[in-house]
Amino acid sequence: MRSFIGLDLSAQDKLALENWREKSLPGLPSSNARTANQPKVPVRQPKPVPAANFHITLCFLGNINDRQHETVIANLDDVTATPFEVTLDMTAFWQGPKILLAAPTAPPASLMSLAASVNSAARQAGIDVERREYRPHVTLIRNTKEDYPPPLFAPQLTCQFSQFHLFESVSTPSGVRYPVKHSWPLRSSHSVREKLQRGHF
Helix, strand or coil: CEEEEEEECCHHHHHHHHHHHHHHCCCCCCCCCCCCCCCCCCCCCCEECCHHHCEEEEEEEEECCHHHHHHHHHHHCCCCECCEEEEECEEEEECCCCEEEEECCCCCHHHHHHHHHHHHHHHHCCCCCCCCCCCCCEEEEECCCCCCCCCCCCCCEEEEECEEEEEECEEECCEEECCEEEEEECECCCCHHHHHHCCCC
16 A cells, blocks of 8 residues: 555635636646546646645655554654644745745754654654655645746745645556545644553553
């Protein structure tokens, strides 16, 4: 199962980010997912990410087996973090994956700490995750180039997050989907009842 741990933008924030993208990048093709009867868009052409797929990855797991899936869920049960907000106020192009993205100029410490915790939980589950610098972002366009015209103006969207999720990446004839497989609330600590249920006393 191809999976990742991440943050899901609210429906309102997804629509707001899509609206900004349409206004700031007027020449961009429609992000509507193609149907099974439509031809695939050539890989060399910019491909807008559907608003429904907007998210911030905390840790990419790749293909994991059933044992790793069960273990990482158990490990993530012990992760604690407080709710936080992330302001998407800049864009950038990444040469490697060839994407245009929106990102926070100053990622909050709570976000960076959560990312470190979930990466640790994944490694303890025997998952070989990348050990590179974490750079939180929302992918806006795939298959783009460095000389792609920049947005007419920067985004200014503050997103609130009160939970994080385990997503599955599913390829379909109409495009990729990211169904949520498990969710965890963000809060300062587990209640006494939850600790008792987990056998922590």
